[in-house]
Amino acid sequence: MDISLQGRAALITGGSDGLGKGMAIRFAASGADVAILARDPDKLEAARADIADAGSGKVAMLSCDLLDAAATNAAFADAEEALGKIDILVNNAGTSRAGPFEDITDDEWAEDLELKLMAAIRLCRAALPGMKSRQWGRIINVLNIGAKAPRPVGAPTAVSRAAGLALTKVLAGDGAPHNVLVNALMVGLIxxxxxxxxxxxxxxxxxxxxxxxxxxxxxxxxxxxxGETEEFSNIACFLASDQAGYITGTSINVDGGASPVV
Ligand SMILES: NC(=O)c1ccc[n+]([C@@H]2O[C@H](COP(=O)([O-])OP(=O)(O)OC[C@H]3O[C@@H](n4cnc5c(N)ncnc54)[C@H](OP(=O)(O)O)[C@@H]3O)[C@@H](O)[C@H]2O)c1
Incomplete structure (x- = not known):
């Protein structure tokens, strides 16, 4: 299947490293304009060069800490201005913080929820009006297989990710009448x-x-x-494309079979 994102504009959080950078390269190679958001400007600049090499579209960089609500909203506006629109939003930035439940402080719970849930909520709220008005949108929430099958040491991340799964379903229903499709990718080890x-x-x-x-x-x-980074970015690229036009409100494990549940 030839997957094209020609004419589409994507914002990928955590796009300077790892899975986010892999998706940015794959999307650019498929014809999309891409904006990447992360904190470290040097890492963003290094990633920008690799993404620019992969395609011929625009590449925008946004240095932003997603723990800062005002900066997050401003970064979305900057991305929209740089690319003209945002058709595809990938909420990917995150950490894999997890440990014994009784050791996790209130501050650590709050930070995990802020980064993995509230930042995604804010960016979806900013992105939806434009997607709905153009009657085309894709939101991909990068989560973790622990959202459905938490391990005893899975907090706080499994709890934040379970909320991300509920957010995915809520937004899929909200977006469906406007051809805005919302799905989750459940990461195992990549x-x-x-x-x-x-x-x-x-x-x-x-x-x-x-x-x-x-x-x-x-x-x-x-x-x-x-898993290989490319094995993850391939499925993300498919979900971001026209070819995935009848898939919304679902989640896909990208985990080599690790999850005990579908
Ligand atoms: N790879 C796996 O096996 C795996 C497993 C389970 C879940 N995941 C999830 O998949 C996503 C990608 O993970 P990865 O493995 O690719 O991680 P990674 O290689 O560490 O990359 C994380 C990206 O997020 C950015 N980031 C982190 N905190 C941020 C913040 N506060 N504000 C803005 N950007 C921030 C980082 O850039 P800066 O540090 O410069 O901000 C970087 O670009 C994460 O949500 C992770 O929890 C991955």
């Missing part, structure tokens, strides 16, 4: 910047490939390996 940093910080003499293979073995992933 190669990304966060695992490269974890490998660097581990002090291990193992190569990155051995490090991530050990992670996969520890989790017992049925396909026997961690």
């Amino acid at each position: 190669k990304s910047g966060q695992w490269e940093r974890a490998h660097e910080n581990s002090g291990s003499n193992d190569s990155y490939d051995v490090f991530v293979q050990n992670m996969s073995d520890d989790r017992g992933i049925p396909l026997g390996r961690i």
Whole structure:
């Protein structure tokens, strides 16, 4: 299937690294104009160059901390101005914070919900009017398989992600009469910047490939390996395209079979 995003404009949060950067490259290669949002301007600049190499459309950068509501709203307005419109919104920025329940403070709960839920809510609220008026839109919420199958040490992220799943369903119903389709991608373990940093910080003499293979073995992933970034961005690109025009209000596990539930 030839997937084209020609003429579309996408905003991808967390687009400077990992899965977000992978999606930005894939979308650009498929013809989209792309805006990437993250905090670190140097990482944004490095990603911008790779994304520009992948396609011939516009690439905009937004340095913004999604924990700041006013900055988030301003960044959306800047993205819209830079690209002329936002047809595709990917709420991807996040961290994989999780630990023993009794150790998690109120501040840590609040920060996790702010970054993973409230930032997505604010960006959806900003994006929907334009999508509805043009009768075309795609929102993709990047979540975690723990949203449906939380582990005992899955908080706070599994709780924030479960709320993201409910948000996905609410917005799918809201957007459907306007051809705005809203879906979630449930990540298991996929190669990304966060695992490269974890490998660097581990002090291990193992190569990155051995490090991530050990992670996969520890989790017992049925396909026997961690996912490739491109395997994730391919499915995101499909959901962002016209070809996915009859899919809304659902979630897809991208996890090599790791989730115990569909
Ligand atoms: N990869 C996996 O195996 C996996 C597993 C489960 C869930 N996920 C989820 O998938 C998404 C992408 O993960 P990833 O593995 O690609 O992570 P990553 O490599 O660490 O990239 C995270 C991106 O988010 C940005 N970001 C983080 N905090 C931000 C903030 N407060 N404001 C704005 N931008 C922020 C980062 O840039 P700056 O640091 O410069 O802001 C970076 O661009 C996340 O939501 C993550 O929780 C991934």
